[in-house]
Amino acid sequence: MNKYINFFKTFCFVLFWLSISSYLEKYWRIIHWEYIYINTRIVFDHIFWFTLKKFLFEFDLGFYFEELLKFATYELPKEIFKYFPIYLFIRLTWKKKSKK
Numbered sequence: 001m002n003k004y005i006n007f008f009k010t011f012c013f014v015l016f017w018l019s020i021s022s023y024l025e026k027y028w029r030i031i032h033w034e035y036i037y038i039n040t041r042i043v044f045d046h047i048f049w050f051t052l053k054k055f056l057f058e059f060d061l062g063f064y065f066e067e068l069l070k071f072a073t074y075e076l077p078k079e080i081f082k083y084f085p086i087y088l089f090i091r092l093t094w095k096k097k098s099k100k
């Protein structure tokens with residue numbers, strides 16, 4: 001019976017948390033584009049990246065670093081915010097009680 005209760009708690013929490021986090025995602029997008037990405041974007045507009053592209057036979061290394069920066073500052077924190085609380089809740093809910 002305890003497994004069914006734990007399953008129901010987990011199901012309700014996951015449903016609730018994903019609903020809340022999807023609602024908050026639009027605010028995360030605003031904060032990211034305005035305060036994080038646009039401020040770091042100017043690094044990739046320097047002549048250094050164009051010169052490096054010329055030396056690397058038109059391979060645009062700056063573009064890939066820029067995409068990596070977007071992924072590391074946008075996607076990873078967003079997904080950690082979304083799924084880490086679920087992981088912690090499931091871990092605490094389904095943890096077996098140790099015998100004393």
